[in-house]
Amino acid sequence: MSFIFDYYNYWIVVFLMMAGFYIVISANNLVKKIVGLNIFQTSVFMLYISMGKVTGGTAPIVVEGVTQYSNPLPHVLILTAIVVGVATTAVGLSLIVRIKQAYGTVEENEFENKDDAI
Amino acid sequence: MAEFIDLVLLAMLALTALRIIFLKDLFAVVMLFGIYSFLSALIFVNLDAVDVAFTEASVGAGISTVLMLVTLAMTGRKEKQSTHSTLLPLFVVLVTGAALIYGTLDMPPFGHPDNPVHQHVAPRYIEESPKEVGLPNMVTSVLASYRGFDTLGETVVVFSALIGVLSLLGVRRKKKKDLESGLETHSVLHVVSKIIIPLVILFALYVQFHGDFGPGGGFQAGVIAAAAFILYALVLGLPKAFAVVGPKFLQWMASFGVLLYASVGLYSMYKGGHFLDYNKLAADPIAGQHYGIIIIELGVGITVFAVMLNIFYAFGSQAERSNVQ
Amino acid sequence: MDFLDIVSSMLLLAGVFFGFSGAVGLFRFPDFFTRVHAASVTDSIAAILIIGGLLLQTSFDLNTAKLVFILLFLLVTSPTASHALAKSARHGGLLTLAESSSQDKQESAK
Numbered sequence: 001m002s003f004i005f006d007y008y009n010y011w012i013v014v015f016l017m018m019a020g021f022y023i024v025i026s027a028n029n030l031v032k033k034i035v036g037l038n039i040f041q042t043s044v045f046m047l048y049i050s051m052g053k054v055t056g057g058t059a060p061i062v063v064e065g066v067t068q069y070s071n072p073l074p075h076v077l078i079l080t081a082i083v084v085g086v087a088t089t090a091v092g093l094s095l096i097v098r099i100k101q102a103y104g105t106v107e108e109n110e111f112e113n114k115d116d117a118i
Numbered sequence: 119m120a121e122f123i124d125l126v127l128l129a130m131l132a133l134t135a136l137r138i139i140f141l142k143d144l145f146a147v148v149m150l151f152g153i154y155s156f157l158s159a160l161i162f163v164n165l166d167a168v169d170v171a172f173t174e175a176s177v178g179a180g181i182s183t184v185l186m187l188v189t190l191a192m193t194g195r196k197e198k199q200s201t202h203s204t205l206l207p208l209f210v211v212l213v214t215g216a217a218l219i220y221g222t223l224d225m226p227p228f229g230h231p232d233n234p235v236h237q238h239v240a241p242r243y244i245e246e247s248p249k250e251v252g253l254p255n256m257v258t259s260v261l262a263s264y265r266g267f268d269t270l271g272e273t274v275v276v277f278s279a280l281i282g283v284l285s286l287l288g289v290r291r292k293k294k295k296d297l298e299s300g301l302e303t304h305s306v307l308h309v310v311s312k313i314i315i316p317l318v319i320l321f322a323l324y325v326q327f328h329g330d331f332g333p334g335g336g337f338q339a340g341v342i343a344a345a346a347f348i349l350y351a352l353v354l355g356l357p358k359a360f361a362v363v364g365p366k367f368l369q370w371m372a373s374f375g376v377l378l379y380a381s382v383g384l385y386s387m388y389k390g391g392h393f394l395d396y397n398k399l400a401a402d403p404i405a406g407q408h409y410g411i412i413i414i415e416l417g418v419g420i421t422v423f424a425v426m427l428n429i430f431y432a433f434g435s436q437a438e439r440s441n442v443q
Numbered sequence: 444m445d446f447l448d449i450v451s452s453m454l455l456l457a458g459v460f461f462g463f464s465g466a467v468g469l470f471r472f473p474d475f476f477t478r479v480h481a482a483s484v485t486d487s488i489a490a491i492l493i494i495g496g497l498l499l500q501t502s503f504d505l506n507t508a509k510l511v512f513i514l515l516f517l518l519v520t521s522p523t524a525s526h527a528l529a530k531s532a533r534h535g536g537l538l539t540l541a542e543s544s545s546q547d548k549q550e551s552a553k
C-alpha cells in the first residue's frame with residue numbers, strides 16, 4: 001500500500017501528461033490542441049508541487065510552534081509559470097483567430113493544403 | 119486523511135482529462151477545462167501550495183476559460199471528425215507513457231522529508247528568510263527577494279505576450295454605432311455586478327498588500343482586478359469598459375509596471391549594491407527589503423492587471439467585429 | 444464531543460446530503476431547466492449549511508469573518524448565476540418540458 005502512495009502522484013502526472021500529449025498530436029481542431037497543451041502544462045505543475053510536499057509539513061507561511069514546512073521553491077517557480085502560461089496561451093489563441101480569418105477554418109487538415117490562399 | 123483526499127482528487131482530475139479527449143463539443147471541452155483548473159487548485163491546497171492554488175483558481179479557471187470562450191465565439195463550437203487514424207498517436211503516447219512510468223520508479227518516494235529536492239536551497243529559505251527578509255510568507259520572500267531577477271524575467275515575458283497579442287489582433291475602437299450587448303436587458307446581472315465589482319477590486323487590493331503575510335501577491339492581485347473589469351465589460355459591453363480604462367492607457371500601465379520593477383534594481387545599484395539588492399534601499403536592511411518587495415510586487419500587479427485586461431480587450435473587440443461582419 | 448461539534452457535524456452532513464442530491468438531480472433530471480433547479484440547490488442551501496457548519500468550528504477570529512464574507516458573496520452570486528443561465532437559455536429559445544410536450548400534442552392533433 002505504501003508503495004502505491006509513494007508513487008501515485010507521479011503516475012497520475014504521467015497519465016495527465018500523456019492525455020495532453022495525445023490531444024495535441026491527434027486533435028484536428030486548433031482550440032482543442034491548445035486545451036491539450038494546457039493539460040500537459042498543468043501536469044508539469046502538479047509534478048513540481050508534488051515534489052515540494054513534505055508529509056506532516058504545512059504551507060510555507062511562518063506560524064508559531066511549527067518547524068516543518070513544505071518546500072517553498074517549487075511554489076515560487078510554478079506560481080510565475082501559471083501566469084506566464086496564460087499569457088502564452090493568449091498568444092496561441094490570437095494566432096488561431098488570425099488563422100480563422102485567413103483560411104476560414106481552424107481544422108488542421110482543411111487549411112494545410114491552402115497555403116496559397118494568402 | 120490528506121493522502122486519501124489526494125487520491126480522490128487526482129482520480130477526478132484524471133477522469134476529467136479522459137473525458138476531454140473524447141468530447142467533440144468544444145464548448146463543453148472548455149467548461150471541463152475550467153473544472154480541471156479548479157480541481158488542480160484544490161489539489162495544490164492539499165499539497166500545501168496555497169499561493170499556487172490561489173493563482174491557478176484565478177488564472178486557470180477565470181481568465182483562460184474566458185479567453186477560450188471568446189475564441190470559440192469566433193471559430194465555432196463543433197470539432198469536426200478527424201480524418202487521420204488515431205492508432206499512431208495512441209501508440210506513441212503509450213510507449214512514451216510506459217517509459218515515463220518506468221522512470222518514476224527511480225523517483226524518491228512522495229512526501230519524504232529527506233528527498234534530494236529538500237536538501238539544496240530550501241532549508242536556507244525556510245530557516246533564514248524570516249530573519250533575512252522579515253516576512254512570514256516564504257513564497258513571497260523567495261519570489262520577490264531571493265529570486266527577484268527571475269521574477270523580473272517572468273514579468274517581461276508577460277509584457278511581451280501582450281505585445282504579441284496586440285500585434286496579431288490589435289484593439290480598435292469602433293466608429294460606427296455600437297452593437298447592443300446581449301446582456302443589455304439583463305437588469306439582475308447589472309445590479310448584482312455593480313455590487314460585486316467594487317468588492318472584487320477591494321479584495322484584489324487586499325491580496326496585493328497582504329501578500330507579504332498570507333497567500334497572495336502581485337500576480338494574483340493583478341489577475342483578480344482584471345477579472346473585475348472583465349466582468350464589467352462582459353455585462354455592460356466593451357465601449358463602456360473602454361470609457362473606464364482605455365486600451366491605450368493600459369498599454370502605458372503595462373510598461374510602467376515593468377519599468378517600476380526594473381528601476382528598483384537600478385536604484386539599488388545606484389545606492390552601491392547589486393541589481394535588485396534591497397538591503398541597500400534603506401539604512402536598515404530589513405526595512406530595505408520591505409520597501410523593495412512592496413514596490414516590485416506593485417510593479418508586478420500593475421503589469422499583470424494591464425496585460426490581462428488588454429488581452430481580453432483585444433479578443434473582445436475582435437469578436438465584436440466578426441459579429442458585425 | 445462538544446454540543447457545538449454535534450450541531451456543526453449535523454449541519455455539515457445535511458450540507459453534504461443537499462450537495463449530493465443536487466449532483467444526482469443534475470444527472471437524472473430530463474431537461475435543462477429542471478437541471479438548473481437541481482444545480483442551484485447545491486449552490487444555495489448546501490453551501491449555506493456547509494459554511495454554517497464550518498463557522499461553528501472556528502473560535503470567532505479572523506477566519507469567522509472570512510467565512511461570513513464567503514457566505515454573503517455566495518448568497519448574492521449563485522442565485523444570479525442560476526438566473527442568468529436560465530434567462531439566457533430562455534433567450535436562446537429553449538422550451539420547458541411542459542411547453543415542448545404541449546407543442547408535441549398540438550402537432551400530433553394536426
